[in-house]
Amino acid sequence: MILAASHRQPLNGNKRLLIFFLFFSLLFFSQCATRKSIPVNTQKNPPAKPTSEKPVKIDTVVWKNEPAKKAETPVVTPSTNKSDEVVYKPTGKYKKEIDQLRIVALVPFKTSGNDTSTSRINSASTRYVHFYAGMNMAIDELSREAGKKVVIDVYDCESVEEAAVSLANYSNMAPHIIIGPQKVEALKYVATWSKDHETTLISPWVSSPSITEENPYYIQTKAGLSAHYQNINEHARAKYPTENIILISKSIDESKLKNFNDSNKYKDIVEKIIKENDLATGVDPIITPMLKETGPTVFILPMASSKDENYIYHFLRRVVSEKTNKEIIVYGMYKWLEMKADIIDYMNVYKIRLSISNYFDQDNQNIKSFKKRYFDKYREFPSQDALEGYDVMKYSIRNLRAHGSDFQFKNLPPHISYLETMFDIKPIHKLITPGGAPVLQYYENAYVKIVELRNNRYRIVE
Numbered sequence: 001m002i003l004a005a006s007h008r009q010p011l012n013g014n015k016r017l018l019i020f021f022l023f024f025s026l027l028f029f030s031q032c033a034t035r036k037s038i039p040v041n042t043q044k045n046p047p048a049k050p051t052s053e054k055p056v057k058i059d060t061v062v063w064k065n066e067p068a069k070k071a072e073t074p075v076v077t078p079s080t081n082k083s084d085e086v087v088y089k090p091t092g093k094y095k096k097e098i099d100q101l102r103i104v105a106l107v108p109f110k111t112s113g114n115d116t117s118t119s120r121i122n123s124a125s126t127r128y129v130h131f132y133a134g135m136n137m138a139i140d141e142l143s144r145e146a147g148k149k150v151v152i153d154v155y156d157c158e159s160v161e162e163a164a165v166s167l168a169n170y171s172n173m174a175p176h177i178i179i180g181p182q183k184v185e186a187l188k189y190v191a192t193w194s195k196d197h198e199t200t201l202i203s204p205w206v207s208s209p210s211i212t213e214e215n216p217y218y219i220q221t222k223a224g225l226s227a228h229y230q231n232i233n234e235h236a237r238a239k240y241p242t243e244n245i246i247l248i249s250k251s252i253d254e255s256k257l258k259n260f261n262d263s264n265k266y267k268d269i270v271e272k273i274i275k276e277n278d279l280a281t282g283v284d285p286i287i288t289p290m291l292k293e294t295g296p297t298v299f300i301l302p303m304a305s306s307k308d309e310n311y312i313y314h315f316l317r318r319v320v321s322e323k324t325n326k327e328i329i330v331y332g333m334y335k336w337l338e339m340k341a342d343i344i345d346y347m348n349v350y351k352i353r354l355s356i357s358n359y360f361d362q363d364n365q366n367i368k369s370f371k372k373r374y375f376d377k378y379r380e381f382p383s384q385d386a387l388e389g390y391d392v393m394k395y396s397i398r399n400l401r402a403h404g405s406d407f408q409f410k411n412l413p414p415h416i417s418y419l420e421t422m423f424d425i426k427p428i429h430k431l432i433t434p435g436g437a438p439v440l441q442y443y444e445n446a447y448v449k450i451v452e453l454r455n456n457r458y459r460i461v462e
Contacts, residue, residue: 094174094197100149101400103393106157106166106180106190107132127385128182131204133378134389137370142394147401152393157181160189167193174199176405177396187211191218200405204392209428209441218442219408219425221392228355229259229302231448232331235353235461236298237266240329245298246290247271250311256302269300279314287322296327304333309340316346329353331450347453356451359458360387360420367419384420391418408443422447 096102109132110125132154139152153175155166163186167178174197181187182205191212194201200217207222223231236245247269249255261268274286291297299319303312312332319328334356336343346352360367370390374382395415399407414424426446429438451458 094199095172096174096176096199096405100151101177101397101405102151102153102175103177103179103396103400104166104170104175105132105135105152105154106163106178106186107154108158108180108182109156110158111156127383130383130385131389133374134382134386134391135393137374137377137386138390138393138397142397145401147397150397150400158183158186160186162186163190163193170197176200176400177202179204179392179396182206184208184211191215194218198406200408202392202396204388207444212442214439215442216409216427216440217406220442220444221395221421221423222357223446223448224428224444225302225304226259227444227446227448228304228333229256231355231450232300232302233260233266235355235450236300236331237269240298241295242267242269244292244295245269245300247300247302248315249273250276250303250308259302260300274315276311276314279311279318285322287318287328288324291323291326291328296329298329298331300331302331302333304335306335306339309343312336313340313343316343316350316352320346320350327351331355334358337453344453344456348456351452353450353452353461355448356458357445357448358384358388358421359449359451360384362457364419370419387420391421391423394418395423414447421445 107128109128110122135152139150142150153169155162157163157166158181160183163181167190176199178190178194178199178201180203181190184206187203187206188211191201191203193199194217195212195215198217200219202219202221203211204221207220207224209224209226211220212218247257247260249257249271251273255271255273257271260266272290278286299315301312301315316330319330329351331353332355334354336347336352336354337356347354362368367387370387371381374380374386395418398415399412403410403412408425412425414422416422423445424447425443428441428444430441432439450461452461453459
């Protein structure tokens with residue numbers, strides 16, 4: 001059975017959320033097997049004013065749970081075959097549809113963990129339901145633009161086995177783009193599949209250099225850690241004297257000093273190693289002895305893991321208690337926004353700057369317009385996941401129509417008309433052989449900014 005995206009409004013005035021209806025409809029229909037993808041028209045609005053080319057509908061959002069044939073769970077192993085090296089121009093070995101464009105979305109809705117007898121969505125599913133709702137907003141909008149018809153196949157996919165089963169439908173006719181999945185092992189499998197089938201894979205949730213190798217079809221929509229380290233390093237050095245900058249590390253083993261000191265480019269900054277126990281329970285001052293007599297003291301904590309949460313909290317607590325009248329600036333990572341409320345509270349008050357790829361301005365007119373349209377449709381205000389789903393789908397469809405399925409090879413200029421990010425896709429290279437030419441590994445969105453948080457709103461620090 002197939003479910004097309006619903007555009008119906010609630011049938012009564014009790015403000016039941018349409019987004020819940022959308023999800024539980026997906027949950028109900030996901031229990032039925034489908035043997036064939038059948039496009040269903042989902043457009044409800046008339047086309048916009050005439051253009052030079054007749055507007056074409058983005059045809060369907062097709063919900064799928066079980067493809068036609070079962071595939072065994074593959075074992076993902078690194079290939080040493082010479083024929084697997086990156087091919088910069090597609091060979092054309094794998095056919096793709098010509099008359100329409102197909103996007104496969106592998107989204108971990110986790111429907112099996114939800115109870116259809118209640119009106120609540122499992123918290124583990126919520127962010128992906130919002131992402132999916134944002135995708136639908138982009139589909140509705142772009143259905144009124146000129147271009148090829150686009151079909152979206154959506155799968156509830158979390159594991160390697162589910163990814164393999166889903167992609168078994170496309171062995172003979174590869175899609176033009178795959179979005180997702182979220183789990184690392186499943187993503188590694190899909191990355192291998194995308195490379196083998198010359199299909200562009202967009203990863204909106206995972207940014208890691210270890211997902212794939214020499215794969216020009218893999219795109220990360222968020223900058224990796226190296227890009228954030230470079231962003232912080234350049235920003236801090238441009239604004240403050242090198243002698244006022246101190247890199248903080250938990251241990252020698254976890255040091256990131258090599259990412260911040262390049263003897264060919266920069267004067268070295270100092271690193272201080274501070275143990276977590278000393279921060280948490282020590283009675284002697286730790287921050288005070290490091291404070292500079294002239295100018296602000298700048299601390300860099302390049303920590304982006306949940307296991308660093310307590311360390312970050314205790315460091316910031318020390319900064320607040322020991323700063324006296326000295327000016328202190330702390331540079332941190334985007335992951336801090338997902339940590340405990342105490343850390344967020346510190347960020348709202350003190351000079352704590354984060355390197356971040358995704359953010360939105362509440363006062364931006366495009367954001368306000370999107371929030372209104374989203375609320376009109378779903379009776380709920382959008383989360384940042386909804387904005388991200390909108391951006392990723394809009395970016396995918398626009399590039400497919402304008403540049404084809406291998407658009408990352410075109411060295412395109414940055415795309416700026418999005419809600420919570422800019423897409424500045426750049427190749428990531430790796431030096432394999434000393435003295436040799438760097439080898440393309442994958443593509444990554446290079447867009448990063450330094451921001452501060454004030455009253456829970458982002459402020460860009462140029």
